[in-house]
Amino acid sequence: MAQSYNIIIKGGHIIDPKNNIDAIMDLAINDGKIVIVAKNIDEKEGKQVIYARDMYVTPGIIDMHVHVFYGTKYGQALMNGGSSVGPDEFSFRAGVTTFVDAGSSGWRGFQDFKSQTIDVSQTRVLAFLNIVGEGMRGGPFEQNIKDMDARKTAEFAKTYPKEIVGIKLAHYEGHDWAPTDSTVKAGKLTNLPVMVDFGMSDPPLSLEELLMKHLRPGDIFTHAYAYWPKTREAPVDENGKVKPYIFEAQKSGRIFDVGHGGGSFSWSQAIPSIQQGFIADVISSDLHTGSMNGGMKDMNNLMSKFLNMGLSLQEVILRSTWNPAKIIKRAELGNLSVGTEADVAVFSLIQGDFGFLDITGEKLHGTKKLVAELTIRAGKVVWDLNGMAATKERK
Ligand SMILES: [Zn+2]
Numbered sequence: 001m002a003q004s005y006n007i008i009i010k011g012g013h014i015i016d017p018k019n020n021i022d023a024i025m026d027l028a029i030n031d032g033k034i035v036i037v038a039k040n041i042d043e044k045e046g047k048q049v050i051y052a053r054d055m056y057v058t059p060g061i062i063d064m065h066v067h068v069f070y071g072t073k074y075g076q077a078l079m080n081g082g083s084s085v086g087p088d089e090f091s092f093r094a095g096v097t098t099f100v101d102a103g104s105s106g107w108r109g110f111q112d113f114k115s116q117t118i119d120v121s122q123t124r125v126l127a128f129l130n131i132v133g134e135g136m137r138g139g140p141f142e143q144n145i146k147d148m149d150a151r152k153t154a155e156f157a158k159t160y161p162k163e164i165v166g167i168k169l170a171h172y173e174g175h176d177w178a179p180t181d182s183t184v185k186a187g188k189l190t191n192l193p194v195m196v197d198f199g200m201s202d203p204p205l206s207l208e209e210l211l212m213k214h215l216r217p218g219d220i221f222t223h224a225y226a227y228w229p230k231t232r233e234a235p236v237d238e239n240g241k242v243k244p245y246i247f248e249a250q251k252s253g254r255i256f257d258v259g260h261g262g263g264s265f266s267w268s269q270a271i272p273s274i275q276q277g278f279i280a281d282v283i284s285s286d287l288h289t290g291s292m293n294g295g296m297k298d299m300n301n302l303m304s305k306f307l308n309m310g311l312s313l314q315e316v317i318l319r320s321t322w323n324p325a326k327i328i329k330r331a332e333l334g335n336l337s338v339g340t341e342a343d344v345a346v347f348s349l350i351q352g353d354f355g356f357l358d359i360t361g362e363k364l365h366g367t368k369k370l371v372a373e374l375t376i377r378a379g380k381v382v383w384d385l386n387g388m389a390a391t392k393e394r395k
Contacts, residue, residue: 004045005030006379007389012052012346016059017318018325018335027057029342032379037336050389052346055373058317059334060097060343063299064324065195065222065259065284066090067136068125069104069113077138078104080112083289087123090287092383094299095345095372098333100324101127102195102222102259102286103168106135106147107156110164118163122377124343126328128168128195129157131183142171148182154189164190165328166220170197173231175205180214187219193327195220195257200231207233208245217253220327224256224280225273226264235278236269242278250278255327260296260359261286267358274309282327283319295357300347300370305356308366313349316370346374346388 005028014025014037026041027034043049068087071080078084087099105113107129118125131148134141141147148169157164167190169183180196187194196219198210211221227234235246235256250256258265258280273279283306285291285299296302299320306316325334332340348371355363375383384390 003047004028005035006047007376008041008043008046008049009052009057009344009346010041010043010049012055012057014057014336015314015317016336017314018322019337021336022314027336027344029344029376029379032342034336034338034340034342036338048389048391050374052388056313056347056349058095058345058347059321059336060345060375060377061095061299061320062098062100062324062334063096063285063287063320064100064282064328065102065257065286066099067104067286067288068099068101068117069109069135070117075138078136078288079109079134085288085292087117087121087125090292090298091123092375092377093372095347095375096123096299097343097345097375097377098124098126100165100328101125103128103130103170104136106130106133107153108133109135110156110160114160114163122382125163126165126330127163128166129153129164130168130170131179131186136170143173145178148179150182150185150189153186157186157190157192164192165330166193166195168195168197170199172199173201175201175203177205177214180210184214184216184219187216192329193218193220193255195222197222197259198232200228202231204231204233207235211249211254212245215254218255218327220255220257222257222259223261223264224258225266225270227266227269228263234269236272240272242273242276246278250281255282256280257282258284258302259286260284260291260302261288262290262294262296263359265295265359267362267364271309274311279311279315281319282324283316284324295359300372301356304354304366304369305364307368307370308356308364342376342379344376345372347371348373
């Protein structure tokens with residue numbers, strides 16, 4: 001009998017929020033696609049059978065906020081500079097199969113970004129295009145309103161619909177709404193969501209005004225649990241209470257993104273928020289050289305933080321697969337539906353005594369930790385921590 005499938009993943013606990021699957025099931029892959037998800041797939045049907053007993057099988061993780069426009073241009077920060085990182089170096093080892101770059105590049109640098117990073121990475125790399133033509137080049141470049149051209153940015157985004165999924169504004173220090181409004185205008189012209197990093201305005205601009213007057217439903221506020229009281233209004237007030245308009249904004253479709261980064265995740269914000277029911281829609285890392293060795297580390301560590309703050313594994317997986325896929329309007333991603341590209345992650349959930357740091361260095365004790373055991377990208381094993389997919393074994 002000919003074997004029907006390249007790979008069968010057998011006996012794992014599948015969590016696929018889009019399809020409401022939360023059960024021990026098998027999954028088969030052929031020609032790079034998911035071909036069947038069922039209670040019991042005969043192992044004789046697989047050329048390769050991977051046993052995932054006591055593990056969790058999920059869609060490949062989507063990290064919706066990273067910086068991967070790495071390059072050698074001295075002094076250019078995240079835009080083709082040394083502060084961005086290479087995608088394949090960080091993705092698969094954390095179960096991630098899709099990175100969404102959050103505005104490292106504007107339209108001026110995008111062709112370089114595409115040819116030197118997006119086109120040559122195994123990781124799927126999508127991008128929010130920065131409203132600033134020069135992208136995240138640092139210093140005065142990101143303050144230059146003359147370089148925030150909504151029409152030019154929209155035109156460019158329309159030229160690359162496969163890669164560009166939204167428009168980004170970040171790091172603005174002025175005290176006016178012109179950059180926000182240019183960004184939203186580019187979003188309207190392209191029918192794409194915008195993501196806003198609220199910058200550093202002194203005195204701070206009104207967060208309520210940003211959410212309810214400037215952003216549209218479907219637009220994204222990132223760094224949801226950041227605490228920079230002097231320059232940025234936080235969702236939680238001085239008494240630890242989530243401001244009422246935050247719930248209103250979320251209910252009316254404004255999206256909240258974690259974007260942990262090197263400076264944007266404080267327990268003082270995250271813990272009361274979650275206790276009071278303000279849970280970010282998307283868990284994302286804001287990966288770059290300034291976050292990877294601090295409290296953030298990687299998506300596994302970040303997802304584990306949310307488990308230890310009381311979210312269920314299902315809630316965490318939803319916020320790192322299907323939710324970001326919907327928000328960036330890529331419904332073909334972040335799920336295990338039959339016919340979709342086979343991007344799959346397999347995790348162990350280990351128990352122990354762990355410590356989790358926020359950006360201030362404060363430690364939260366936790367007992368659970370997610371570990372990426374196996375990652376499959378388009379049907380190919382690209383990460384295998386303990387050799388569970390090995391086809392030969394040393395005796
Ligand atoms: Zn960022």
